[in-house]
Amino acid sequence: MTRHLTRRAALVAASALPAAALLPASSRAQAPWTPTQGVRVVVPAAPGGGTDIMGRLLAAHLQEAWGQSCVVDNKSGAGGVIGSTEVVKSKPDGYTILMGNIGPQAIAYSLYRNMPYTPASLIPVSNAITAPNVLVVHPSVPAKTIPEFVAWLKAQNGKASYASSGTGQSPHLSAAWFLQLTGTKAEHVPYRGAAPALADLTAGVTQFFFDNLTTSIEFIRANKLRGLGLTSAQRSPAAPELVPICETMPELKPFDVSTWFGVFLPAGTPKPIVDSLNAQMKVWLDSPKTKERIATMASTPAYGTPEQFAQFVTAQIAQWKGVIDKEGLKLDVN
Incomplete structure (x- = not known):
């Protein structure tokens, strides 16, 4: 037998449900991923350079935004390949972030004979700056x-x-x-x-x-x-x-070169983690304080979506392959 709820009963039943369940399905946005432990930003270069400066600025922002410790780990060597390799081999859980750059994330693929990783080994999250x-x-x-x-x-x-x-x-x-x-x-x-x-x-x-x-x-x-x-x-x-x-x-006319620094995660990192880090990068790069600091480096903020940054990196790899192949330049990762 069908039972009809009174208006009072319906309101009582509804009040017992979580608030999110009362929203239309299209309005129930997934909560952004946030870390529950310390995060490491790997800088594949020595302290003091542009990659290191950007890594430390990002780490400071993430620590404040996420409420978790965020430390910079300098892993220099082989033009950035050694540090990048460490990130490639790390667990794809969002707790190891790479502050990459034009060298190990674009030039190196054509420059080195024995590269230990490929472009598919890393997920581009967003560019940070160009100079x-x-x-x-x-x-x-x-x-x-x-x-x-x-x-x-x-x-x-x-x-x-x-x-x-x-x-x-x-x-x-x-x-x-x-x-x-x-x-x-x-x-x-x-x-x-x-x-x-x-x-x-x-x-x-x-x-x-x-x-x-x-x-x-x-x-x-x-x-x-x-x-x-x-x-x-x-x-x-x-x-x-x-x-x-x-x-x-x-x-x-074709000559167009900019040094750039951008953020990557290991391949296999879940999309909610990628999107959460990308959102934090937008907040960071849109900050007047960050823009002022970047201007002192004669650089320009260069936020982009993961898709936009991936297209940019692919184009950079192709551009430098042409130059390196014509130059006949080949090195070994030592």
């Missing part, structure tokens, strides 16, 4: 513009030399691609980091360097070096007088 490189020359180089510099290089006929912060790193490959596109030659002189490379450049040991704008801008302002152009397609608020190199000559 251009800048072409700086010793004051003895007579060129004031990119076309004048290309003409000078051709006149040198391979006798000019350029510094880099390490073989296969973004500054080296920026120069290699520039030389490829302009049909010019120069001798590569690799250093162990930007600081010694800049020291020798200011001393006139080498003639030019595609350095991160962050580290070279003070040398330009002090007139110790001359900035000729930015590697990115956009101008930088930190140096508005520097023109993008891709605008200067027809053959350099």
